[in-house]
Structure formats: C-alpha cells, structure tokens
Amino acid sequence: MNRLEAMILRMTAQRAALDWAFTQIQDVPGDLVEIGLGNGRTYDHIREHMPGRRIWAIERKLQPHPSCMPPAQDLLEGDASEGLARLEGAGIALANYDLGGQDPQTPDERAVRLTPLIAAALAPAAAVLVSTQRLPEHPKLRQAETSDEIGQGRVFIYLSAS
Numbered sequence: 787m788n789r790l791e792a793m794i795l796r797m798t799a800q801r802a803a804l805d806w807a808f809t810q811i812q813d814v815p816g817d818l819v820e821i822g823l824g825n826g827r828t829y830d831h832i833r834e835h836m837p838g839r840r841i842w843a844i845e846r847k848l849q850p851h852p853s854c855m856p857p858a859q860d861l862l863e864g865d866a867s868e869g870l871a872r873l874e875g876a877g878i879a880l881a882n883y884d885l886g887g888q889d890p891q892t893p894d895e896r897a898v899r900l901t902p903l904i905a906a907a908l909a910p911a912a913a914v915l916v917s918t919q920r921l922p923e924h925p926k927l928r929q930a931e932t933s934d935e936i937g938q939g940r941v942f943i944y945l946s947a948s
C-alpha cells in the first residue's frame with residue numbers, strides 16, 4: 787500500500803470513529819476535548835457534528851487553518867499535560883487524542899504520560915476516547931469493539947468505566 791492510500795484509510799477510520807462516538811455520546815452531557823488541534827481538521831468535524839457543545843482544544847504550537855481557530859476561552863495552549871490537568875474532573879464526554887507519533891500500535895512515552903490525565907478528565911461512565919495511537923491499559927478505560935471500517939489498527943476507541 788502506498789502512503790497516499792495509507793493516509794486515506796487512516797483518515798477514513800478516524801472519521802468513522804468520531805462519527806460512531808457522536809452517536810454514543812448524544813445523551814451523555816459534558817464538554818468535548820480535542821487533544822492536538824493541529825490544522826483543525828478533526829476539530830472542524832467535531833464542532834460541525836456536535837453544535838452547542840463546548841469543545842476544548844489543546845495544542846502546544848498553535849497554527850490551525852484560520853477557519854478552525856477555537857474561541858480563546860476554549861483554548862488550552864501549551865503541553866497537553868497542562869491542558870489535561872486543567873480538565874481534571876471536568877466530566878468530558880468525548881476526547882479525541884491526535885498528537886501524531888511514529889507507531890500507532892505502540893503507546894509512546896507521551897501516551898503513557900498522558901493516559902492517566904485523560905482518564906481523570908473523562909466522565910466516569912459512558913464517555914468515549916478516540917485515539918490515533920494505541921494507549922496503555924488503564925483501570926478506568928476499556929477498549930471498545932470496533933467495526934472493520936474503524937478497526938485494523940488505524941484508530942482506537944476506549945470507553946470510560948466508573
């Protein structure tokens with residue numbers, strides 16, 4: 787598979803995972819968080835599908851597409867560990883973890899460091915965490931079963947457990 791095809795599959799899986807998450811959290815109150823705003827593509831998708839929800843955006847190097855700049859009061863600029871610490875106990879309904887990384891299958895040092903902080907920000911039950919990298923095991927997270935379209939190691943979905 788060439789790199790263009792791999793990228794298309796990865797983004798298709800990411801969109802499918804987010805779309806699945808939207809249906810899961812329809813009746814789950816709480817804010818949402820984009821961890822890794824980047825260009826703002828997934829942020830744009832989330833805000834289009836979840837109007838009326840507050841979407842926090844975490845980014846250490848702010849440079850989104852101008853149309854995807856979050857409102858200043860929702861921006862958590864700086865390292866993700868700081869932004870997530872601010873959201874501890876916030877009852878987040880959906881988190882999208884998209885910080886990049888070399889190997890989607892293996893949690894890197896950042897994922898190991900940040901996973902407990904993400905778990906602490908999520909609503910205790912029924913929250914969804916979509917991740918472009920496999921995350922380490924955590925007692926408050928369980929991996930969701932995914933469809934073929936979402937799965938195949940391109941994107942990972944976790945559910946919070948109380």
Ligand SMILES: C[S@@+](CC[C@H](N)C(=O)[O-])C[C@H]1O[C@@H](n2cnc3c(N)ncnc32)[C@H](O)[C@@H]1O
Pocket residue numbers: 821822823824825826827828829844845846847864865866867884885886896
């Ligand atoms: C793959 S891009 C995000 C893509 C974005 N979600 C989109 O759809 O356009 C990863 C982003 O995470 C940011 N990032 C990486 N490590 C970070 C960290 N430790 N704290 C905060 N932001 C980080 C990078 O600056 C980069 O903008």
